[in-house]
Amino acid sequence: xxxxxKGDITAFGGDAIVNxxxxxxxxGGGVDGAIHKAAGPQxxxxxxxxxGCETGQAKITKGYNLPARFVIxxxxxxxxxxxxxxxxxxxxxxxxxxxxxxxTDLATIAFPNISTGIYAFPKPQAAQIxxxxxxxxxxxxxxxxxxxxxxDDENYQLYQKLLx
Ligand code: ADP
Numbered sequence: 637x638x639x640x641x642k643g644d645i646t647a648f649g650g651d652a653i654v655n656x657x658x659x660x661x662x663x664g665g666g667v668d669g670a671i672h673k674a675a676g677p678q679x680x681x682x683x684x685x686x687x688g689c690e691t692g693q694a695k696i697t698k699g700y701n702l703p704a705r706f707v708i709x710x711x712x713x714x715x716x717x718x719x720x721x722x723x724x725x726x727x728x729x730x731x732x733x734x735x736x737x738x739x740t741d742l743a744t745i746a747f748p749n750i751s752t753g754i755y756a757f758p759k760p761q762a763a764q765i766x767x768x769x770x771x772x773x774x775x776x777x778x779x780x781x782x783x784x785x786x787x788d789d790e791n792y793q794l795y796q797k798l799l800x
Contacts, residue, residue, distance in 0.1 A: 642792045692726075694736045745782055763794045
């Protein structure tokens, strides 16, 4: 099942939220900053033990003070114009986050709009990639519940159209 919400992903009370992190996993701006602020300093302490994360890969931590039990940290690509493998890297970020959730036996997971903030990936293309990778995953994971949480109006409206 796929659903759409507008607002702040740190309020999500399911099994896991996905963080649009950077390669260091040591915190940043945007949704990453909001997640670390809400989770508390123990999240950064655990992230420091992970040795960073390559673009397109994903790593999992506990959620600490968040309502969600876990945080899946993934790194989306920076948009350099579309000829640097950006599409495939964004697909991998979504796919690897979902695979990690499944291998940890998590069923309710929320995504922000990875790479569409500071990393400047075009929002319409990013939304199509996110939805198509999640649909692919439903073929083998029938009980998965994916919530797209859009913080900005443009993403929210794009997802509303694509999911209608
Ligand atoms: P990236 O570096 O991957 O582009 P950003 O955090 O800059 O990451 O932006 C990714 C998306 O997260 C953007 O669409 C932005 O609007 C959204 N965002 C920012 N804060 C939050 C939040 N608290 N909850 C959910 N989404 C958020």
